[in-house]
Amino acid sequence: MAQAARLGVDIGGTFTDVVLDVAGQRHSTKVLTTYAAPEDAIVQGLHRVCEKAEIAASDLTQIIHGTTLATNALIERRGAKTALITTQGFRDVIEMRSESRFEQYDLNLSLPDPLLPRNRRYTVTERIGARGDVLIALDRAEVEALTDTLREAGYQSIAVGLLHSYANPAHERLIRSVLEKHLPGVMISLSSEVSPQMREYERFTTTVANAYIKPLMTSYLDRLAQRLSVEGATCPIFLMHSGGGIISLQSAAEFPVRLVESGPAGGAVFAAGIAARHGLDKVLSFDMGGTTAKICLIRGHKPKTARVFEVARSYRFKKGSGMPISIPVIDMVEIGAGGGSLARVDGMNQIRVGPHSAGSEPGPACYGRGGVHPAVTDADLILGKLDPDNFAGGSIPLDTAAAAHALDQALGQPLSMPTVEAAWGLAEVVDENMANAARVHAVENGEDLSTYTMIAFGGAAPLHAGRLCEKLGVARCLIPRGAGVGSAIGFLRAPFSFESNRTQVMPLAQFDPAAVRALFAEMEVEATRFVRTCAPTAPIHAAFKVYMRYKGQGWEIPVTLTPAQALNADPAVFLQRFEQDYTTLFGRPVAGMAVEITLWSVNAATLAAPVEDLANVAAQPSPAPLGQRALFDAALGTAHPAAIYDRAALPLGARVQGPALITEEETTTVLPLSRQARILGDGCIDITVQGV
Secondary structure, eight states, X not given: OOSOEEEEEEEOSSEEEEEEEETTEEEEEEEEOOSSOHHXXXXXXXXXXXXXXXXXXXXXXXXXXXXXXXXXXXXXXXXXXXXXXXXXXXXXXXXXXXXXXXXXXOTTOOOOOOSSOGGGEEEESOEEOTTSOEEEOOOHHHHHHHHHHHHHHTOSEEEEEOTTTTTOOHHHHHHHHHHHHHSTTOEEEEHHHHOOOSOHHHXXXXXXXXXXXXHHHHHHHHHHHHHHHHTTOOSOEEEEOTTSOEEEHHHHHHOGGGGTTHHHHHXXXXXXXXXXXXXXXXXXXXXXXXXXEEEEEEETTEEOXXXXXXXXXXXTTOTTSSEEEOSOEEOOEEESOSTTEEEEEOTTSOEEEEEEEOTTTTOOGGGOSSOOSOBHHHHHHHTTSSOTTSGGGGTSOOOHHHHHHHHIIIIIHHHTOOHHXXXXXXXXXXXXXXXXXXXXXXXXXXXXXXXXXXXXESSSHHHHHHHHHHHHTOOEEEEOTTGGGHHHHHHHHOOBEEEEEEEEEEEGGGOOHHHHHHHHHHHHHXXXXXXXXXXXXXXXXXXEEEEEEETTOSOOEEEEEOHHHHHHTOHHHHHHHHHHHHHHHHSSOOTTOOEEEEEEEEEEEEOOOOOOOOOXXXXXXXXXXXXXXXXXXXXXXXXXXXEEEEGGGSOTTBEEESSEXXXXXXXXXXXXXXXEEEEOTTSOEEEEXXXX
């Protein structure tokens, strides 16, 4: 067929979302994730959407995929047998971590174990200086002798992280050449390629993580390509990366650590597109699925980004208790609060929800697949938010009696609560957990959420967004079309992109314009080369950023530059931009202190899709509701009859008063008594405060 047929696939902890776009017509479905062979769920979903669109798998022109497999492998420690080769004297960097204590007052604080035990970490005699000069040359014979030990141990993958290799990668490249000769078939990851940035703890950990999951992800991506080919889908396959762009299958296999936040990144791209269409400068993106909830701040139609984030936080989800991954990433807070998050009563008779999830196997108790512990979905069912006969388009009938029994056993009896009150307590705890996470994230970024608009998506977010807005004081919330599969839609809207980073410390007093222009040019070529593997002929633009600080400070702030500012390389302009951004964050600049640049960044990307015009529509009467059922209102603590509407039947301009339920195949939007809604010109449900 001549028309484009693009497939977006998001593998989550509970559901695999599949979206097919054929010449602007969208078809979607949700399938329970198949953990043993994730590609099975993809194929199942592919057949469903192709049948809806009346096309064959061979008609697909492009597949874009995001997955939690890399994240889960790190969290569950299911990676390959991996070794680390590092500079003599730095064997224990990944175990010593940094001086920060993520819980200052816990005298029995236990630090998480490193990804590799000490007997899998090896050293070589060499030393590169911070400016890239060779202080101690690497002896090739020493590396060749080490290969005998590595071969006997049977390693599948090897990480190489040497001191200051970001400034001079020669020694790491020499080690790779020796390993490739003597250990053919063993996968190799160099820190100078995976994360060429200063701070050896973060760089080494990132490289080890990349090596640890590389065999697993390479095997999965190979299986996926072969399975899709057997089904007739021989089109190019691309992967969503953590920074919000798309990379080739080959790049993803080489740098799988860049896939760790791929699913949530797609959701942030989806929300940013909605924000641009509606002209919203301040947006709180709220993505709640079956396993986790993700919250991201979007300013000026762009998600906030960072260059370090943590995986597998082990201590009450506190910052510093996880594994730092130093790669470009969309900055968001992620907590264990999803439809499958399990509830329990702790030693102080308090209800706790998450971070453990029922996932899809066995799933919440109401799924009838063997789950016996109550999950958020069980509480939502008892509170009237879900229709047991039409969950996931009717593909998964829900067992109300099983949900009630699980709630009674785990919460009701220990706390002497009736079933509905136990469900209310569970829902309030999970909603407050998410509200607290949003408040902390906003405070850390100096933002007031009362001035923000929420955009909610994911299978569970529309169920909880109204209550979350009540708790946060957010007056407006948008539920876009396709909200239940928002991340997969985001994949189809994301640009092809790649970000190149370099550490090179340069005080502004010693600013070298020629060196700066050469560095930016080299990085632009590198980033563009990666993008060209995905989009050989598409127009590409480059975005420039530097990380700057006052000399002596421990951390830098990002400073965005226009292409002209970057390539003209005027130190006065760099200083002016730094002081502007520093004042925005901290109130004022610091007079008389020297300023330096530590990190340089170039992001090459294809042009974003043009923003669609938002049509103005006149108010229309709503059709008669399909019926009604009792909906528990958490703010009032009582149930009220709620009208039920089919979202597809609501005309543009229609208005709905809460309490109400607006249903669709992948999710349900819950309107509490305090809220009202209207259908906007692009089909978004615009939820506002009643009477405003």
